[in-house]
Amino acid sequence: MSFLTLTNVSKFYGDTQAVSSFSLTVEQGEFISLLGPSGCGKTTTLQMIAGFESVSGGRIELDGRDITDASPSSRGLGIVFQTYALFPHMTVEQNVAFGLEMRKCPAAERRERVAQALALVHLEQHGRRYPRELSGGQRQRVALARALVIKPPVLLLDEPLSNLDAKLREEMQFELRDIQRKVGTTTIMVTHDQSEAMSISDRVVVMETGRVTQVGPPLTVYEHPANRFISTFVGRANLLDGNVLGVAGERADIAVGGMMLTLEAADAGLRGGARVVLGLRPEKLHCVASGTGRCDGHVMQRFFLGSQWMYTIATPLGELSVLAANDGTQALQEGQQTGLTWNDHSLRLVSSVRAGGERVTA
Numbered sequence: 001m002s003f004l005t006l007t008n009v010s011k012f013y014g015d016t017q018a019v020s021s022f023s024l025t026v027e028q029g030e031f032i033s034l035l036g037p038s039g040c041g042k043t044t045t046l047q048m049i050a051g052f053e054s055v056s057g058g059r060i061e062l063d064g065r066d067i068t069d070a071s072p073s074s075r076g077l078g079i080v081f082q083t084y085a086l087f088p089h090m091t092v093e094q095n096v097a098f099g100l101e102m103r104k105c106p107a108a109e110r111r112e113r114v115a116q117a118l119a120l121v122h123l124e125q126h127g128r129r130y131p132r133e134l135s136g137g138q139r140q141r142v143a144l145a146r147a148l149v150i151k152p153p154v155l156l157l158d159e160p161l162s163n164l165d166a167k168l169r170e171e172m173q174f175e176l177r178d179i180q181r182k183v184g185t186t187t188i189m190v191t192h193d194q195s196e197a198m199s200i201s202d203r204v205v206v207m208e209t210g211r212v213t214q215v216g217p218p219l220t221v222y223e224h225p226a227n228r229f230i231s232t233f234v235g236r237a238n239l240l241d242g243n244v245l246g247v248a249g250e251r252a253d254i255a256v257g258g259m260m261l262t263l264e265a266a267d268a269g270l271r272g273g274a275r276v277v278l279g280l281r282p283e284k285l286h287c288v289a290s291g292t293g294r295c296d297g298h299v300m301q302r303f304f305l306g307s308q309w310m311y312t313i314a315t316p317l318g319e320l321s322v323l324a325a326n327d328g329t330q331a332l333q334e335g336q337q338t339g340l341t342w343n344d345h346s347l348r349l350v351s352s353v354r355a356g357g358e359r360v361t362a
Contacts (some may be wrong), residue, residue, distance in 0.1 A: 003028035003186055004154060009058035011044050011210075016046045020210045022058070031180055031187045033197035036207035036234065043158060047206075049188065050156055052076050063153060065201045078152030078185070082159040083117045083144040086131040086151070090140050092118070093127040099150040117145040120179060127151045137168045144176070148183060155180070157189035161196065173200050194234050198222060205232050223320075224348065231279045233352050238285075238320045239350065240278040244270055254278065257317045259295060269352075276352040282323040284346035287332060292340030315340060 002025035011019040017147060018301050019041040026032055034042040047053040049060060051072035060068045067075050079288050086095050093197045096117055117122045121141035131139055140160060147155055153211045160176070161169045179202035180187050197204050198218040214226040222234055231237040242256035247270050252263045254276060263278065270276070290296050297315035311322045322340070324331075332338055 002026060003030075003063055003241045004188075005059075005061045006045075007059045007061075008048070009045070009048060009060060010056050011053060012043070012056040017208055019048070022210075024205060024215065026186060028187065029185055031177065031182045031189070031200060031202045032204050032205060033189045033191055033201040034207060035191055035194065035197040035234070037192060039185070039209075040204050040207040041294045042192075042207050045155055046158055046190045047187065048272045049154070050077055050079055052176060054326075059335055061095040073321065074158055076150070076152055078147030078150060078155040078353070080140075080143045080147050080160045082162055084131075084139050084163075086139060086142055086146075090130070091127065092123060092129050092131070092134070093144055095131070096146045096149050098109075098322075099146060103150065113337070115146075117149040119196055120148065120182065122143070124334040136164050137172055140164065140172060146178075148185065154187065155185045155187045159190055159192070161191075161193075169196075174202065175244045194249045198234070202241050206234065208233075219230060225279065225350065228277060228350050236282050236323075237350075238282065238317075240280060240317055242276050242278060244272050244274040244276060246272050258316075259316055261347060263347050263349060264344050265307060268347075277350040279321075279348040280342065284342050285320060285322045287322060287324055288339040288341050290337045290339045294339035296339050299336045299338060300332050302332060302334055304331075313340065314340065336357065 004026040006024045008023055009019060009022040010017065020044055021318050034045060035130055036042050036115055044053055048055050050069060051067070055068050059066065062075065087098065089167040090098070096114045097110055100113060105113070114122065114127075118127055121144055123138060123141050123145065126134065126138065130139050131142065134142065143160070161172050164172060173196050189201070201218055203216060204213055204218050204221050208229050215222055221230065225231040225234060228239065233238065242254040242255045242261065245253040245255055245260065250264065252262050254263055256278065259275065261278065293320070295315050295317065297320070298314040300314050300319065303310045307326055309324045309326060311332060313320050313322055320340070
């Protein structure tokens with residue numbers, strides 16, 4: 001039996017539906033990220049799990065217990081807010097101990113557990129300081145220690161790294177995952193940052209307009225996006241409109257912009273004449289000498305990203321984004337001709353419409 005289960009959970013604000021029939025099963029010890037753009041319902045879902053928002057419909061169960069209508073305090077969940085919500089008049093130790101005091105934990109045990117929690121987040125030397133005396137990353141660690149010290153069955157994280165600068169954010173996301181693995185707490189994190197969700201989650205739940213659009217391991221969601229929205233929201237993608245010329249087994253020949261492309265492991269429902277959208281990730285495209293690739297094009301724009309170059313290249317397939325490693329070789333210049341190549345297995349079917357007009361998603 002799953003540790004945390006949400007079954008057809010919905011939330012209405014008047015006539016507006018913020019979350020629609022959200023269903024998810026979470027195993028004990030899993031790290032799950034709710035990923036989506038602003039307004040997609042991910043924070044509302046987290047707040048319903050926490051008990052801060054009432055459930056308009058559906059059911060939430062924790063370890064076999066129905067908590068749909070339970071009060072937040074009775075659920076015993078650990079929560080880290082986007083703003084950390086530390087008490088400014090309390091020291092680090094007092095902030096971390098607060099939840100234990102509310103639970104009438106004996107003083108000796110409380111001191112021991114606070115010390116363990118601070119050691120876990122590498123702040124054992126900062127217990128007497130106040131939040132104002134800490135950096136953003138240190139305050140984030142204090143909030144995490146306060147949430148974990150009560151030994152919650154589930155840890156809820158609401159955009160916990162959004163207030164940190166880019167470098168510290170990257171460092172903290174891996175530290176967060178390392179801490180979660182050490183304590184083994186079931187964790188659900190809300191984020192709109194795709195790289196954050198991809199790098200530290202066991203599974204990613206992609207949401208759009210209040211609905212779950214795909215659930216799966218990060219690699220699966222990235223390599224096999226379920227629809228057009230996920231293709232472009234989770235990473236970058238070149239979307240190619242084409243028509244199916246013919247299907248043989250699991251291979252389909254597709255006409256795109258005057259070229260014929262081969263789609264491997266094609267959807268069994270594809271038929272000749274169907275209109276399709278294919279996805280091709282920019283990093284799966286490779287620049288080669290003109291005349292030696294699958295097609296030629298010219299560089300319209302280039303952007304330096306540090307470890308990579310991003311090019312916009314005009315080709316017979318349309319304008320394509322290409323990511324190339326900054327490996328020390330000469331970068332392409334704007335206006336320069338180049339060849340492009342890719343592997344057939346890099347193409348992904350995003351969606352299709354059969355000749356009769358019936359829509360099929362990948």
